[in-house]
Amino acid sequence: MSQMLLEIRNATKIYTQRALGGGKREVVALQDFNLSIPRQPASIITIAGESGSGKTTLAQVVLGFTHLTSGQIIFDGQDMSTADARQMKAYRRQVQAVFQDPFGVYNPFYRVEHVFNIVINNFGLSSGKSARREMIEQALNIVGLRGEDVLRKYPHQLSGGQRQRIMMARAYMINPRLIVADEPVSMVDASLRASILDVMIRLKEEIGISFLYITHDLSTAYQIGDQIYILYQGTIAEKGNTVNVIDRPHHPYVQLLVDSVPVPDPNVKWKGEIFLPAEEEMRSSVHSGCRFYPRCPQRMDRCLQAQPPLYPVDTRDHQVSCYLYASEVAAEAKM
Amino acid sequence: MTESKEARHPVLKVRDLKVYYETPKGDVLAVDGINFDLYEGETLGLVGESGCGKSTAAMGILQLVVPPGRIAGGEVLLEGHSLLGLPENMLRSIRWIKLALIPQGAMNSLNPTMKVCDQIKDVIIAHEGKRARKDIRQRILKLLATVGLPGRVYDMYPHELSGGMKQRVCIAMAIALNPTIIIADEATSALDVVVQRIVAQTLLKVKQALGVSMIMIGHDMGLMAQMVDRIAVMYAGKIVEIAPVADLFANPRHPYSQLLIESIPSLKERKPLKITEGITHDPRNPPPGCIFQLRCPFVMDKCRVVAPPGLEVKPGQIVACHLYQENKDGSMVNVANAAGNT
Known part of the structure; x- marks a missing residue:
């Protein structure tokens, strides 16, 4: 069972x-x-x-x-x-x-x-x-x-x-x-x-x-x-x-998300301004590659080719679907 | 934030405003004698749990209370002129030109069968009369740009827009006639956090660009901390505390404000949950004395008899609570602390 x-x-x-x-x-x-x-x-x-x-x-x-x-x-x-x-x-x-x-x-x-x-x-x-x-x-x-x-x-x-x-x-x-x-x-x-x-x-x-x-x-x-x-x-x-x-958010989207939660402290204001691409652009890359590509500030060509798998970061069960962390896995494998 | 004090004259004064709803078992005292000033260029937050009367207060200011509700007393002064008792045609010329509303769930208030441009055009023509088509087009495009929307939205229908874009169209409509005051009732509450942030930032930018005053109604304390200059805390139809936003967060005085601040879920640390019940008394029949007595952890005998008057415990921070008393020399004292907390 x-x-x-x-x-x-x-x-x-x-x-x-x-x-x-x-x-x-x-x-x-x-x-x-x-x-x-x-x-x-x-x-x-x-x-x-x-x-x-x-x-x-x-x-x-x-x-x-x-x-x-x-x-x-x-x-x-x-x-x-x-x-x-x-x-x-x-x-x-x-x-x-x-x-x-x-x-x-x-x-x-x-x-x-x-x-x-x-x-x-x-x-x-x-x-x-x-x-x-x-x-x-x-x-x-x-x-x-x-x-x-x-x-x-x-x-x-x-x-x-x-x-x-x-x-x-x-x-x-x-x-x-x-x-x-x-x-x-x-x-x-x-x-x-x-x-x-x-x-x-x-x-x-x-x-x-x-x-x-x-x-x-x-x-x-x-x-x-x-x-x-x-x-x-x-x-x-x-x-x-x-x-x-x-x-410690790793994915660029999750970083944006966590950063956008209004902090209940008048002394800690939102930093910088953010923009969203238009609706139709956001859904365009749906069938291949990373879904966040149209909005991602750190996008690479590679992200368009295939959906990134889940890469482990810091602890074993913390996983991120982002090619930015692909190298960490490679580095870990060498150790 | 507006630091300058030079132009601190109130554009809106609300004095002892009362809005009651008639029911077969007696009147519900939805707004029961609230007082505040809105200064030029400032943003005032109006917070409190649902049913505390914050939206009703907005309707009272706009003179949009409909039966079974009625304005039972008090005064609303816009730039010194009383709005109460004005005939409807006068009010219509004031609304939107002077006082604009971004209603709760504003994005659902757009007409689904009209293009964005036609809806904004309606607002302009209804209040200013016919204009040359080219001028209106220019003006609408400029409005859309002000709220950060691309020009092609002009020819789109509401269903083609996302929630955040619709909300920004509503903001564009609210500022179409350069109002003196914008009242935003939960303007961002149905949106995702990222979109909420974009809409909130649009609102802040628009406010700064036009120099309008704003009343922001909501219950998200995080959003309030980001957006408002002063904050008024409502409980069961009364304002229990009003203070500059930094003072209210750093040092809330009224026990209800303290509870509101403590119950904000944090993203910084895990802490034990602060559990509270909602408004517990029958709003038709509030207890004599302090409105908060049934939930107050510091309740005293006096609270059950006398309603506490507003007391300015610190410049700009007014609290309606018997815990605070003015000494003979004018200094403030917290009664509970003074008694040694026995």
């Missing part, structure tokens, strides 16, 4: 659009993407990137909402493309989701308890009223809420932070091994984000649930994440230990 909880191998997802006039246009949302999450210990894996980088496609693929064009998703040793209905149901139970919009996921006509009743019924989690109530109470306690405060309320009576924590409680109750959290804090107020991030850390440490944390916000990833994958147009630009990657 594999040592990995979740393995994504050479995942490629291509969306085909029919253009006006009958032609076809292909958008490569994810290309030859590899990722693995170990069974033990539980960890928070961040997938970061700008819009269009493929991070939400990745979440959709893992959740089974859409299928890969090629590649494999292997959960607990089982290739999900060959899973039967029973295995799919088990998979759905073990992989839960928390979405971006804490307002849209609730039916406004029902009280909060409805959310819990649905999952308990669907998965046959408990029988009997008191057992059910106890189960809900325990799940709510994990996320720092109390049943008597929230269950009889309607969604609009709760803050975004509370709603998102209830979603975490709902996911927890099903006893999953992995939660895919797609931008869970981006629509919640900055001052309330910590309460959600804290729940993620506790579920990881106390219960042993791993997270695929999808975000465009590097600072929250920096606070809670273990491994980070930074995507750029469907490919991994850089990956590794979150603190290493953000403290």
Whole structure:
């Protein structure tokens, strides 16, 4: 049996659009993407990137909402493309989701308890009223809420932070091994984000649930994440230990990204000005070479020929997809 | 940053502005008596969590409050003239010429069926009347260049532009008539960090080039640190602290400002998360006394009875909190520290 909880191998997802006039246009949302999450210990894996980088496609693929064009998703040793209905149901139970919009996921006509009743019924989690109530109470306690405060309320009576924590409680109750959290804090107020991030850390440490944390916000990833994958147009630009990657970014794109996060200190201002090439130029080199070529300040001819592989830098698991670091590997090999 | 003090006269004065929303169970006090001045050429940040009334305050200043909301009191003075009670046709001639708004999610406010040039042209013609076509074209191209967009955007439709480009078109529209004041409501919040930086820098450059004053509404403290000169912190309809941005970050005085600063996720060090709840009281029925009492770690008996008045603890730094008192000699004292923190 594999040592990995979740393995994504050479995942490629291509969306085909029919253009006006009958032609076809292909958008490569994810290309030859590899990722693995170990069974033990539980960890928070961040997938970061700008819009269009493929991070939400990745979440959709893992959740089974859409299928890969090629590649494999292997959960607990089982290739999900060959899973039967029973295995799919088990998979759905073990992989839960928390979405971006804490307002849209609730039916406004029902009280909060409805959310819990649905999952308990669907998965046959408990029988009997008191057992059910106890189960809900325990799940709510994990996320720092109390049943008597929230269950009889309607969604609009709760803050975004509370709603998102209830979603975490709902996911927890099903006893999953992995939660895919797609931008869970981006629509919640900055001052309330910590309460959600804290729940993620506790579920990881106390219960042993791993997270695929999808975000465009590097600072929250920096606070809670273990491994980070930074995507750029469907490919991994850089990956590794979150603190290493953000403290010492190597890829020119990741350097720009880290540098652009506004520093909450009026004495440390952005340095220099940046410009973006036009949209159409940015997508032009999609089929060969490095995706960042049109924007890269350090581009070389070589970058156009083929997509750079992942080169290790400083520590073994810190890897960068950039030819600038090809020489380091060569140097290392000589030693 | 504007260091010079010579031209510090306020272009906008907001005095005791109140905006309430009517509901069957009573009025929601969305903005409950706020005061501030906006000086010429400065950028003022208005921050606070969602529901604190910061967008409503902007609507109140622009006189764009729609039912069930209403302006329940106070005054808004633009260059000395009161805006409240002006007839709608007068207000229309002031909006955009004097007071321009970059609305929340501005990029979705563009008309998808109109070319960029036609939308900007509409603004100019609506306020200045017909102009020679050539002049307008020149002017629009110049506006696009000001916000760093290439000339070909002129003939494009909104769907052909990226989010950041659309946002910059909105900035171009806002500055089309050389306004005195720009109000930017979460102008960059839906953008990726790199694009956000580009749009923010565009905004800063435009502001400097035109010398306009700006009110920036948002909740991203990092962005505020980069962009504003002074910052006003709102909580549940009240401004609890207003200070030069450096003072607020270095030494926040109000317990709520302290909490805001502490809860900024850092990219420098990993630190324990600071967990807080949102606004906890019913906005229809705020507690008597201080608005922050239910969440305040330093709450005292006095806070439950008397609403703290604004006190200038340092030049330019005004705090509404009972923790700070003026001594007889005029110096400031923190009550909690003075009592020995027992």
